[in-house]
Amino acid sequence: RACTDGVVQAPAPARLIEGGLPTDALVAHVLVSKYADHCPLYRQSQIFARQGVMLDRSTLADWVGRAAQLLRPVHERLLAKLRGSGKLFADETTAPVLDPGRGRTKTGQLWAYARDDRPWGGTDPPAVAYVYAADRKAERPIAHLAGFGGVLQVDGYAGYRVFAERQGVRLAFCWAHVRRQFVDFAAKGASPVASEVLARIAALYRIESEIAGQSAEVRRRAREARSRPLLVALERFLRDKLALISQKSTLAEAIRYATSRWTGLTLFVEDGRIEMDSNTVERSIRPLALNRKNALFAGSDRGGEHWAVIASLVETCKLNGVGPQGYLADVIARIVDGIPQSRIDDLLPWAYPTIPGLKATARAA
Template identity: 65%
Template sequence: MLIEADLPEDVEALRALVLEQARELDTLKTFRDEVERLRAIIEAMQRHRFGRRSEQLDPDQFELALEEVEAALAAAEHAQEQASKQKAERPRKTNRGSLPTHLERIEQVVDVESHDCPCCGGALHQIGEDVSERLDVVPATFRVLVTRRPRYGCRSCESAIVQAPAPARIVEGGIPTETLIAQVLVSKYADHLPLYRQAQIYARQGVQLDRSTLADWVGRAAWYLRPLRDHVLEEMRRSGRLFADETTAPVLDPGRGRTKTGQLWAYARDDRPWGGSDPPMVAYVYAADRKAERPEAHLEGFAGILQVDGYGGYAALARRRGDVTLAFCWAHVRRKFYELADSSPVASDVLRRIAELYAIEDEVRGSSARQRQTVRNARSRPIVDDLHQYLDTRGRQVSTKSRLGEAIRYALTRWDGLLRFLDDGRIDLDNNTVERSIRPLALNRKNALFAGSDEGGDNWAVIATLIENCKLNGIDPNAWLTATLSSLANGHPANRVGELMPWGDVG
């Protein structure tokens, strides 16, 4: 910052100083404009995420775009700070919270060179200190576990040789520990790193592993883990209420030299919104097609409420099985009208009424089933009854072939299932619980492109089931898989796999 004493007396020197200051000011304005532009982009994307949400934007692509813009904003703000030699007008958004207490602390002391007073030469004594914490990382490193098994012989009887048995392994005669296999599984199915990329990461540390070798480990682990997935599904069949949905699973079809479309079926249970005591669960099952008999086979023995979208296969299941009652999803109804909201006042009016239902649900989430039913009967039922009359009236006024007519017909033809949440406090307003469980499958599908075979699709379903159940119940999937694979390799009884579940044995 210039003061009067620093100003030159010479006119030319003064003119040069003014021009230099103007250039610096222009530079700062450029940085400021860039910062504001990037900040506006971030705010727009956040409005898109937390405000009225488009149903068409992939949430994972959204996160990737947002983090790139935020990184660009940080770079622009830093450039502005460096140019002005001052702090930015707006403080940076950084994580200033305390770091987890369980992390190891490595202390370093940054002290003065001399403890003598710079004024009088006397001895300095400590009157306090400033402490800061920064998050550090030790890059993942490989190590080799060497197992030695001494053999013993008897000098008196040379035929006797004694040796401890070799420890059991998932990959007999192979090099991976169960910890490494768990890491491969979590990286592939939770962190969405295809095996060839993992092989590239290992190669950077000098560990040369072919992708096919990693695939062999995955297949062997899936064979051991399949009974656990089946146990999860069997446990869910005993529930009184489930969610169901399905998504495509591209699978390589070697005979035709291209991919075919398989299906990953997802079944979920989550009783936490109404205070249920059963642990949340999800199970995935691969099938080669989307035929209606698939969910019927998967849910053999299930009796209760099945909350689903509008896929006709579930309706066929309910018709064939009198012990299954369908509850439909209001989010799917909302989606039909959302696509028309910009051009149709009727669609906007429907969205407003559905939003009122969701506002009530936000208030009763976590209450008991009885309390939820009481509130819904008092406040939600009048909204639903009025909406039905509104849709019925408007449906007679528009063409059945128009998009608005189709949206109205979609809702009215499923009305009985949409009403069921009013009479049972355990039923949610939508099917979002299972849709959230499908998102990891979609991201893995995007990164891996396709499964190599129908068997590979089933392996995918098995391992993804167990990893997602760990995440649902707050368990570290890497640690759980390591312990579980070790137990299975050591012969854990097949009739006691419930003891290995992330929530313990519940059946």
Template identity: 70%
Template sequence: MLVAVTTAPDLLPSDPNELRALLLAERARHAAELSAARSRAEEEIARLRQIIRELQRHRFGRRAERLDPDQLALALEDLEQTLAAKEAEPAGSAASKPAPSPARRTVNRGNLPADLPREEILIDVADKTCRCCGGALHPIGEDVSQRLDLVPARFRVLVTRRPKYACRRCEEGVVQAAAPARIVDAGIPTEALIAHVLVSKYADHLPLYRQAQIYARQGVDLDRSTLADWVGRAAWYLRPLHERLLANLKASGKLFADETTAPVLDPGRGSTKTSQLWAYARDDRPWGGPEPPAVAYVYAPDRKAERPVAHLRGFTGVLQVDGYAGYRKLSEAGAVRLAFCWSHVRRGFYDLQTGGSAPIASEALLRIAKLYAVEAEIRGRDAEARRRERQARTAPLVAELKTWLEKQLAAVSRKSTLAEAIRYALSRWEGLTLFLDDGRVEIDSNSVERCIRPLALTRNYAQPMIMCRSPAELIAGYAGTGVCCA
């Protein structure tokens, strides 16, 4: 029998056996406390190490969960250039003893669309007289080859003349055609030039200072502030189109939503502050819907939940989003149902699996992969056919996955990164399983994330994105002076 431990000398037992039992009990208590503390420390160390691995992967590793084909192409670019240079060498530059030529490699050199304009060049012989008998040569065929050519973009000046007319008899009044409206009053750019600047900046990720350098090589000196003024004025003219597009999207029954950061220069502070660009997209192509794909971006100075609520006021239907808690406020009134993204669920287990040996995370990835295998087969079918297939094939897999996740959550430490990944999925289970009952809903929100990617490229290559007297001036369409975008 164990006795209570005390530190008072006068309360210690005098019997040696009781003292021995007391000492053993004290040692057992200390050993249990030390084991529990060591276990907690090991769990905390494992959690912190996983966080470090995720940060290192985010900072130094590839961002995507699969190899980007564009990155692979960049890696092979130097090799293909070297091979092409070798092929272009003249025969005389090789060694005196020619090496056996290797088998010709198969290369995709592109195709020439039939609708491209063709310009024919005839290369004919100068003398069509036979060298032997002096008779006239007659055509027996020809060799035809096609090469892809490019006419570089070049500036031109449009000169507009408006004659004035007057009457010689009455000499009253002058008649002249009205001048056409311009985006920039008394400015030199045409609408086509302003459109080119906008597309180059926002679609091709060319900041205005680089465009100014390109134009200067063609002899046209345009200051960056001048280009920025054109962009700001064009934004004002595009504002009604943006409002109409957003209203059209809100009339749909299903949308995607996502947001990304936008660094904004804050005049007076000499630094930038982080704002948000929200993307609302529609993509009904996976189930053959009648509406065309579209996306609208809305600027906001912060990431508060009130922003999507204000942006989507009047929208009713399914909104597919990531796990950001700010979207939950949209579903409180019941008009909006939230569908969550399995790709974000998968990402938590993928980070664990890439960080080292993680059998539970690997098993979760295999189970989620089965859900995606079904989606790959039914992509392109109508909504009802997709719903039936999901009910028959995907619903049992999802039910088994939930039971398995709950079992694993009970077996792992609640403070571990693995437990966080499991709780992320289980806490959003209703939204994650909404796609089973609605064939219009996708398994993930990758459609809108693909729309976000161009913004991230612009942010990475042309920071900051916006610099103006008010950060909302450009995005909201304010055509004031002093707007300057990098």
């Protein structure tokens, strides 16, 4: 029977760029190239041009911005999940941002909040959430981690102490930062005190390597029996030596750095979930540093926010052994198709299947 109404065309599927050419997979490719492989948009534009595809950097930047806005609810949910954890790591790094009208960049901050309970057999998936802010004020982590009430493992930045006092949070400090205070002295061979401190810290780390992967309670008991006596002796050694040297010397500053944070430095003995250092979150800072080195700066404060949103999802994918390109393409498509807000947890990286090779790499990191 002949059609009476002519040819009927089904509506095209919804896309991130309505009426535009890019598929969700292409947008995901641009995001992964920029935030996982650290290839700036101008280089991507050049790569496309070599293949006969003319895509201006501004066009790619528009795609990135649209994707970041679309993915913002997933980022917010990721951060909310981290706020509900019993223990987190925190750190921050600079984020150069263009400052229109001044002819130069200004210095924003990317704050990183990470969770990795695998060293003690915890069941919560590893994750990291970055949040962009215009400055490094203590009010930033207070706002980012509102409602968090666990243990926060950090470096020596004083702003975290303000946060801890207001939030009632316990701070665990980082032995890697303490160790760095003494490394230069020992390398020059001019300080037997520094060499002795490093040897004693190394003994603590040897214990940690032996109990890695054990349950929190097993780790706690081992630390009480083996690490506690070493720490008591180390504190006595530091305070005795501090009394014998010039209080204005750099070595005295290094010793005071440790002794003034002693409660937080020894908290790991009481709680098997706590690590000796904050290297977990420092590893999460490295991709930001690579992106900063290659891209030089974000184009605006909004660009810094986009950076935080997409990098959070990419790095959390990597921590969980999930392929970021397939993940981002699928999440973008599902949000565009109208997935309900009640199913937002289905879009978190650990809800996706892992790739065996990536999983092994994530654990090794």
